[in-house]
Amino acid sequence: MTQVFVIPSTAVIGEFRPDLVAAHTVPTDQPFLVETRDALDGAVIHGLTERPRVARPNPATGPIAIAGARPGQALAVDVLAIDVAEEGYLTRTPAPTFIPQRGGLVEFVHGLRLPLAPMIGTIGVAPTEGVHSTKVPGRHGGNLDTRDVAPGAALYLRVGQPGALLALGDVHSLQADGESSGQGIETAARVLLRARLLEDSLSEWPCLVRDGELMVLVSAETLDEAAREATEEMARLIVERSALSPDEARMLLGLVGDLRIGQVVNPLKTVRVAVPLEAVPWSAPLPL
Amino acid sequence: MTQVFVIPSTAVIGEFRPDLVAAHTVPTDQPFLVETRDALDGAVIHGLTERPRVARPNPATGPIAIAGARPGQALAVDVLAIDVAEEGYLTRTPAPTFIPQRGGLVEFVHGLRLPLAPMIGTIGVAPTEGVHSTKVPGRHGGNLDTRDVAPGAALYLRVGQPGALLALGDVHSLQADGESSGQGIETAARVLLRARLLEDSLSEWPCLVRDGELMVLVSAETLDEAAREATEEMARLIVERSALSPDEARMLLGLVGDLRIGQVVNPLKTVRVAVPLEAVPWSAPLPL
Numbered sequence: 258m259t260q261v262f263v264i265p266s267t268a269v270i271g272e273f274r275p276d277l278v279a280a281h282t283v284p285t286d287q288p289f290l291v292e293t294r295d296a297l298d299g300a301v302i303h304g305l306t307e308r309p310r311v312a313r314p315n316p317a318t319g320p321i322a323i324a325g326a327r328p329g330q331a332l333a334v335d336v337l338a339i340d341v342a343e344e345g346y347l348t349r350t351p352a353p354t355f356i357p358q359r360g361g362l363v364e365f366v367h368g369l370r371l372p373l374a375p376m377i378g379t380i381g382v383a384p385t386e387g388v389h390s391t392k393v394p395g396r397h398g399g400n401l402d403t404r405d406v407a408p409g410a411a412l413y414l415r416v417g418q419p420g421a422l423l424a425l426g427d428v429h430s431l432q433a434d435g436e437s438s439g440q441g442i443e444t445a446a447r448v449l450l451r452a453r454l455l456e457d458s459l460s461e462w463p464c465l466v467r468d469g470e471l472m473v474l475v476s477a478e479t480l481d482e483a484a485r486e487a488t489e490e491m492a493r494l495i496v497e498r499s500a501l502s503p504d505e506a507r508m509l510l511g512l513v514g515d516l517r518i519g520q521v522v523n524p525l526k527t528v529r530v531a532v533p534l535e536a537v538p539w540s541a542p543l544p545l
Numbered sequence: 546m547t548q549v550f551v552i553p554s555t556a557v558i559g560e561f562r563p564d565l566v567a568a569h570t571v572p573t574d575q576p577f578l579v580e581t582r583d584a585l586d587g588a589v590i591h592g593l594t595e596r597p598r599v600a601r602p603n604p605a606t607g608p609i610a611i612a613g614a615r616p617g618q619a620l621a622v623d624v625l626a627i628d629v630a631e632e633g634y635l636t637r638t639p640a641p642t643f644i645p646q647r648g649g650l651v652e653f654v655h656g657l658r659l660p661l662a663p664m665i666g667t668i669g670v671a672p673t674e675g676v677h678s679t680k681v682p683g684r685h686g687g688n689l690d691t692r693d694v695a696p697g698a699a700l701y702l703r704v705g706q707p708g709a710l711l712a713l714g715d716v717h718s719l720q721a722d723g724e725s726s727g728q729g730i731e732t733a734a735r736v737l738l739r740a741r742l743l744e745d746s747l748s749e750w751p752c753l754v755r756d757g758e759l760m761v762l763v764s765a766e767t768l769d770e771a772a773r774e775a776t777e778e779m780a781r782l783i784v785e786r787s788a789l790s791p792d793e794a795r796m797l798l799g800l801v802g803d804l805r806i807g808q809v810v811n812p813l814k815t816v817r818v819a820v821p822l823e824a825v826p827w828s829a830p831l832p833l
Contacts, residue, residue, distance in 0.1 A: 351792045366793050367826050371801060431800045437776040437818075438799025480768035484809055488725040504639045505654050511726025512719045513659060516806045518816075521772055528806075530725075538655050 262289035266445075269294060269316035270424050272390055273397050277383040277422045279322035288337060288451050293318050293426040296378065296443045301346045301353045308348040315379050315391040315400060319424030323452045326421035331458035332382060333545070334412045334423065337449040339375035345430045345444035356442050358430050363442055371431055376407040377448060378427030378441065383418040391426065394476040394519075394527050398463050400427065401474055401527055402436050403519035410467040411545065415458045423452070436520040457544040462490055466545055471534050472517075476525040483528035484516050491530045499538050509537070550577035554733075557582065557604035558712050560678055561685050565671045565710045567610035576625060576739050581606050581714040584666065584731045589634045589641045596636040603667050603679040603688060607712030611740045614709035619746035620670060621833070622700045622711065625737040627663035633718045633732035644730050646718050651730055659719055664695040665736060666715030666729065671706040679714065682764040682807075682815050686751050688715065689762055689815055690724050691807035698755040699833065703746045711740070724808040745832040750778055754833055759822050760805075764813040771816035772804050779818045787826050797825070 268280035381398025429441025519527030556568035669686025717729025807815030
């Protein structure tokens, strides 16, 4: 029987920063379970008629040191499963509305039932430099609010500090591409993960593999800028690892490299470009 | 045996404008076949080493009057099938590259085979006002370059002039969301369509139904602006036709209203918001 490490949500961070100090340490290649608080840190209470003010939104459980992680490596985080609480909430309908979550469904207003699709909103590592609120996305990960950070995905983050110092929270039971309202269904959760370390980090931006697609997640001031930089970064990655020329790589992306919107609200905006792994004639298998 | 009207690509337009004059007339509710030229109007020739200059890019076959169409109605265009030519092309790899298209596959460079997914790049009607090049998208349709304008889709365009005056071209054999390189695989094609007229036009922007999703397609100077306006327009449409309040409609869109990028290059940018029809508690069936 494999031991599963359980990381409680007692220690949380509000900023990803270079000088984080580990609250826990987990080994690689073994599942560990992370308990996460909801995005408003439990401040939404039944009967509340206004959105509460919260001292520390998006509390991220951690920092979790990954044993042996060194700067420059890639930390691969396999998302194995997400169990959400029995109730989530939305704050702007216009009063806080509690959303029952069971049987694979969430119950929205007017009796409308929608299928659960849990995902991790905020997940990142200690950066090489700079202080990044857990409300903001960036090269270190952070508040990516990208719905493919979900069971079945592997997320790749470049390690910036010894031990990587992973933290995560802000789980959504359901969120569309764009998160145009500024919210998914916000919920506490238990997230089963596994960490792996790779010598070859693909990109300085977060990468994701899910359903046979490779994605690069870029965040910038505007969607246009994020889309442009994500395309350039994926083209660079393809040119580096295949026989395609820069022009050929760009043409290929015009054909099979979907530009998808993660979120438009954080306030940096996140766009991912997604390419079927089998649509690129890689020179060697990617280190995934 | 149903007669199929065939519209040859001899008459084409380079601009959608209020004073278009019909070159053909078709009845509603019957299939008609439209032959379309490729986006560079046949100017790419084997052996060419540079992208040619083209007098009229994106020639759109038409104008095709729809019998009985009146301003204010919606013209529903059912896309029944698209047959592409035996060869398409890309112009920037860096010289024009011809792409064999057969057996459901296109053959990209380096022997890479990709599945065909034909779509209509440019399709629109005579606008109420303004002159719109067939290279530009807008409320009248135009160069939407949105890959869901494909077999199985119904496209809804508000009729601006008597007869609607439909025109289409710029078919792509394959194009990703974003069309980040500025090109899909460009091809001549034969497009089988059917026109319907509806008294209740959903939106002043093009709408699309495909695979059980309703989409609104908005084009604007920036992706951010297009995403914002598409979200607002879909929220308006939901509020108008359901019991949801504006806040509830916006929250629902944050959960199930995917923001998707059509194209980033035309030079107005096209974003669609897509909602599963069954995720909205409509007050009455939509007129689709």
